Amino acid sequence: xxxxxxxxxxxxxxxxxxxxxxxxxxxxxxxxxxxxxxxxxxxxxxxxxxxxxxxxxxxxxxxxxxxxxxxxxxxxxxxxxxxxxxxxxxxxxxxxxxxxxxxxxxxxxxxxxxxxxxxxxxxxxxxxxxxxxxxxxxxxxxxxxxxxxxxxxxxxxxxxxxxxxxxxxxxxxxxxxxxxxxxxxxxxxxxxxxxxxxxxxxxxxxxxxxxxxxxxxxxxxxxxxxxxxxxxxxxxxxxxxxxxxxxxxxxxxxxxxxxxxxxxxxxxxxxxxxxxxxxxxxxxxxxxxxxxxxxxxxxxxx
Amino acid sequence: xxxxxxxxxxxxxxxxxxxxxxxxxxxxxxxxxxxxxxxxxxxxxxxxxxxxxxxxxxxxxxxxxxxxxxxxxxxxxxxxxxx
Numbered sequence: 001x002x003x004x005x006x007x008x009x010x011x012x013x014x015x016x017x018x019x020x021x022x023x024x025x026x027x028x029x030x031x032x033x034x035x036x037x038x039x040x041x042x043x044x045x046x047x048x049x050x051x052x053x054x055x056x057x058x059x060x061x062x063x064x065x066x067x068x069x070x071x072x073x074x075x076x077x078x079x080x081x082x083x084x085x086x087x088x089x090x091x092x093x094x095x096x097x098x099x100x101x102x103x104x105x106x107x108x109x110x111x112x113x114x115x116x117x118x119x120x121x122x123x124x125x126x127x128x129x130x131x132x133x134x135x136x137x138x139x140x141x142x143x144x145x146x147x148x149x150x151x152x153x154x155x156x157x158x159x160x161x162x163x164x165x166x167x168x169x170x171x172x173x174x175x176x177x178x179x180x181x182x183x184x185x186x187x188x189x190x191x192x193x194x195x196x197x198x199x200x201x202x203x204x205x206x207x208x209x210x211x212x213x214x215x216x217x218x219x220x221x222x223x224x225x226x227x228x229x230x231x232x233x234x235x236x237x238x239x240x241x242x243x244x245x246x247x248x249x250x251x252x253x254x255x256x257x258x259x260x261x262x263x264x265x266x267x268x269x270x271x272x273x274x275x276x277x278x279x280x281x282x283x284x285x286x287x288x289x290x291x292x293x294x295x296x297x298x299x300x301x302x
Numbered sequence: 303x304x305x306x307x308x309x310x311x312x313x314x315x316x317x318x319x320x321x322x323x324x325x326x327x328x329x330x331x332x333x334x335x336x337x338x339x340x341x342x343x344x345x346x347x348x349x350x351x352x353x354x355x356x357x358x359x360x361x362x363x364x365x366x367x368x369x370x371x372x373x374x375x376x377x378x379x380x381x382x383x384x385x
Contacts, residue, residue, distance in 0.1 A: 073338060
């Protein structure tokens, strides 16, 4: 049995996470949620003064926008689409019969207009584009959503449904790269204040297939993605708890995000993996928050 | 080879300028070649020249200009012949 399973088992035994029978799909206890709520307040206390516009989308997005995003080009293996029964009464009878016989009843399910949100900021771009040109000061947005990625695993830090808190900056290249650097500095300080050992490294997204290798190399060569890494289940293979992504003008071009005067907007996003940060805290300080170091408790709960 | 590459670039490159007008050394990324277009270009080159890009050549430099692509394809062709 490896380290990951044992940390997951300890989380189950302590009741912090609740087994549902599906890898990467867990319930959370009140204590676990309390840590996430406290961490989100910490984010607010640091980022709040920046004046971001808060928007909350549900964890599903418009399928048309999802298609337009190009997600299926890069990550077809991770996407989750919502399907429903759309048949008549006769179809219903066949469906029940199929289920009773243990057949594949899902075969007849039809795609709905909803796709599970893969990252909290995905629904934002078309929403902002619809409003028209951005002012020269650009835009700053605060998002949080449950996100879905189909990657079953017994690593508790790799869940299929998890929450991502994000800030997204749109504007000139200088504005968005400064934003990204600011949050890298803030992120390191936040984690250090929480007694977590942290490092920042260049990273890449899990692009699909052999052609994806080219995209991975492109992304790394251009330093487009950085991750803030903290040990959760392993000291050697650390877990990305924050990511800092610079999209250049690719989302601006894709969605028609323009600054006043017509210049294409550059965009960047900074994401917090909320469950991963909670897990990093539990891994570092133990499974009982009452026994966490006083200075860490003070940062989180005052 | 140069002409095949230019034809492919015109077909899948998605450049806002005509591929014909580009100098061999012109920076294709500056001319508007996107990451996804470079993937299409790579797949197109593999088919056109019956080659397979090794991981070591799957990078931005390989597709930086028409001259760079020619050099990359020539490298792969000669290593495939040697193998």
